[in-house]
Amino acid sequence: MAEPSELTQHIESYVDTSRSQTQQAASLDSITSLVKNDLITIETLVKEMEMYLTTTDNVIRARGTVLLAEVLGNLVLKPLDKVTIHSLIGFFTDRLADWRALRGALVGCLALLRRKSDAGIVSATDAKAVAESYLKNLEVQSLGQHDRKLCFQLLECLIERYPNEVASLDELLLYGICEAVDGEKDPYCLMLAFHVIQVLVQLFPDPSGPLANFSGELFETLESYFPIHFTHPEGEDSDVKRDDLSRALMIAFSSTPLLEPSVIPLLLEKLSSSLPSAKVDSLKYLSYCSLKYGADRMAKHAKAIWSSIKTAISTSLKEPTKSITSESMDGLGFLENEITAEALVLLEIVVLQNNDLYLSLILDDEDIRTIFNIITSYVSYKDFSLQGKQRLHVVGRILYITSRTSVVSCNRMLETFFSRLVDVLKLSMRNSSRECVINFGALYLCMELFTAARDLIIGSNSSISADEACFCILQSSSDSLINALCSKLAITAKEVAHDVDVYFRVKSLQILAIFPEDHLPISKSAFENCLTILMSIILVDFNKTLLWKLALKALYHIGSFVSKCHESDKALSYTSIVVEKIVSSLLDDNFTLPLPLKLEAVSAIGASGMNHVLKIVQGLQGAIFASISDSFVHGSIRSAEMAIQLLQFYSEKVIPWIKETDGLEEVLLHFAVNIWGHVESWIFHDDQVYEKGLLDATMMAMKLTVASCSGEIQNAIIQKAYTVLSSNTSLLLKESSLTSIPIRLEGLQLTERANSFSGKDELVLSLFASVIIAVQPKIEIPNVKEILRLFLTTLLKGHVPSAQALGSMINKFGTKSNRADISYGFMLEEAIDIIFETKSWNSQDNGVLSSDDNEMGLTDLCLGFVDDRQLQINSIVGLAWVAKGLLLCGHEKVKDVIMILLECLLPGGSIRASKSKPGLSERISEKDLHPSVKKSAADAFHLLMSDSEVCLNRKFHAIIRPLYKQRLFSVVMPILQSSIRNSNSSFSRSLLYRASAHIISDAPLIAVLSEAKKLISILLEGLSIFNEDPLDKEKLYNLLLVLSGILTEKNGQEAVIENAHSVINCLTGLMVYRHMMLVRETAIQCLVAMSELPHARIYPMRTQVLRAILKAVDDPKRAVRQEAVRCRKAWASLASRGLHF
């Protein structure tokens, strides 16, 4: 047993209202744990508390009761014996009469009543006693919000747990509850109250029982809450929303059919309210209650409901604002709001419920019958008045919804309307056989009926028999309708028609063509007629944009319909009329349809089904080969342009399609092998020039094709490519067995003509490089050493794809350590050895180096051991790509390569390096590397850091280690910084700044921020260097973005504050940068951000900024002017007084 004094202390502390809430909670916890751990029993606790529970001091008694109740609430799982529970509940039941200690009594009752049966529960008689005491003593509405909540919870708990005992209280209970709810306004309490009513009604299922007499009062209580009007501002009481409350009330309303005589008239009356939310609620409630009250009870309201629905739909429509496009639209494009939507839902429900009744109401409706007068008096859409359109729309929607609900209603509707509509249509067409006229209203309503019938079939999972009357009716006129529409469309294409007319003509054709075959077989000739007319629109009438788009969309839908339904006849027709024709249009120049539109059509039709994709891809490949051959062999420029577009389309659209659909990989192999086959067979003239763009497009298509294949197919492609390379060109034959590359053969020519191979050699080499760039790492490359040397040779001639391929190869070789299967792959180290050890030897006639013992690797070439500028630049570019390959896969050799690049930047770098090779030093020209060479070495860092689209990315399976940029940044920046400090030539310093700027602008911002203080001056220098050459504008912009990133971060802001003056100088300079609007805009935004910095630092620059801004306010671009005004305001408000005028 615990010390009584300890217990008393806790009790004292809880009861004492002057203690803090945490103290009270702590003492409650300790008391609970005492009881829970059986250190004291409940009896002891109660005895100990006797004084607090019975004292005449109201405050202490209230607190004491709450304490006991809370303790019990925490002991729900602790088993208690019957006697204890009986005495406790007896106590709390009595306390319900004590309004001053009511809170504790309510909590206590709830805690006891909610106990689980295995821990001991309150007996039925006790529960009844609670209910009686509740009804006798409590006046719920006079209590505070929290107490009311507890009261409702108690009621809910009693009804749910002791239904029989509570039900025996009969009218007393009903009356008590109505009284308790009446006048409640708090949302949370109301949620509970509505729920209480819902469960209460279930207690009295007998329709003639006590509830029958009481339904009036119950309704009066609930009535005042409809429609829910929620005045709580958003954000407050966020756990109860208006919709929750509205739903709870709806369930309460529909809880018993006894409420029907009062509820339905109320809802109908509120429909005429001017509040939109009231209308929506009424319609929702009507739908829900109809279902709950049942068909019989609702029948007598049918007439009233029908007319309400009609009014609700027609009054809620707004003018059509949606312009007609090829987007799908419901009805006539009238904006339908929530009211219309709910009204249509209600219509569907009631028609389904009382089918005959509503059908006769609808069929006899004056408004619907007179629609025929309207549609016959106008012919085209534009003739209709707004009111007429609105009525047509309403009738269309009603017909659609009603017919869709069941077969019976569909039959009735069609029987009544369809033949009449068709008659109107036929009449209108006969009268105007020469003109483009078709009765719009009749067509529109016909289509609504067709759509309804189709949706009915789809919704029923085809369980509807095809012999139903409705389908026979449709069948009787579908073919003639299609043919008529086709002939009208043919005329439409030649004449001017209103957009909406055009829209519905095409749309109707589409609906008819894709109607489920089993229920409405359309004759083959009609179907083909329909396809032919749509195709002719596609191929000939491309000037009518809307018509063209709609026709294409219809073809797409028909295409996906036939490929889904396995209707062999229709599929055959579709293939021969649509697919084959569009494919042949690609090959045939006779069609005037512009190529981009052709491709749009091809992609839409191709997207419609698998079997179409295959056909189209084959056709497209044929077109590509034809145009490429034409351009490569005959040099036709037109074919070249066409081939470029086709290849781009192939790369962007077709390859993703093929990747998405299984089993089409063969197509890719076929494409790649075919290109190689064509390349093999082409005969080139030596002096032939061809479009650079075409080569690029071909390479990209080849890369993507290879990259999208599986390993096996890649192997096949690479073998084929190698065969072509070795048998068709002289590239591999040139002394490939030697470990050195003869510069003699090409060296001299290099300076004269950068491109020193024949057209065919370059094509084959570029395509081979593309294959190498795109293969997966594990693919074996035949004769690797030879290929490496080949690329090494060709990159020196300035063939960039070779350099990229070399980089990709290096990137994808595994290192020895992580590749166990040594015999399989060629090792990275070996490859690196080949690249860096292979000597290019120069002979005497090279002119620069006179002795024949000169052997130089790539490194030496870079560092200027030959006085050939172009060769140096080529080797630097090559080295950069190799370095990128190494960098991405995280090889440490990359450091050496980077050091070579850095050497090139430093003044006299070549001389310093040559000291390591004493034999060479004296022969090397004393002069520095040429500036253009140095610049390309600086720009190599841009190449290293930036993401490339053409190679070495994830798309082309490169091995990319995470954080490689950050690593390079942290390795190179310190070296660059110290070089900048030590450099005394302004030119090489500017190059070092340039290299640093490249690295900073592509490095992750977080890395830059950590060293912002050191980097800010370099960054500013970089900005001013990029500012000089308009070609660098993109780089300038990227670097400026880094600066703006720095400005938004606290750490960066400190760095900026220290250099505020120079940053502002730089930014004001960039504010007038002529070549790029984004640069000016960003510079001004940076200045706005700077105005937030501590005033003491920036105030001195205020006048300077304001003066500079004056110019920006007059900028040619609007966006810049806007930013300038913002900036001016920000800087002007630094001073206490306004602007100076």
Next chain:
Amino acid sequence: MVLGLINANPVIYEKKERRVRGAPSDADEYAVEPIDEQEIFDILLNDTQKICIFKYPEHPYSLEELKVITEDAIEVNDHRSYVRVTFTPTVEHCSMATIIGLCLRVKLIRSLPSRYKVDIRVAPGSHATEAAVNKQLNDKERVAAALENPSLLDMVDECLAPTYG
């Protein structure tokens, strides 16, 4: 001084659907986008909402909703550096007319290049003392003098302070 509402029940107009500008011509970096009516209208609407709220917090409407300024009532000639704004007070005896005009003028001076000549007018027939107001608003000396007055300047600044949300 207790201010009664001058116009306790102003007519509120729906905001007109804003004309959407085509995407800025990225194609030509060097093309000039001249200052036009819509731009002036945007300048005037930005941050001028407080003009009304300042005096009458119970009227939280923008000048656009009250149709005090409309896009049609703005005349710009970028080539000749000239802009004229004609505004319409909600009632004929609106005592806010001069302060609205002054705010509009200050806002334009602060937002437009200095080459611009700004002309602010009350719409003909919309104000009881139209001529006087026009004269006051376009008299350089008087505008300058008004802005020398610290309390008046504070008021203008207060009116033109940015509104959020």
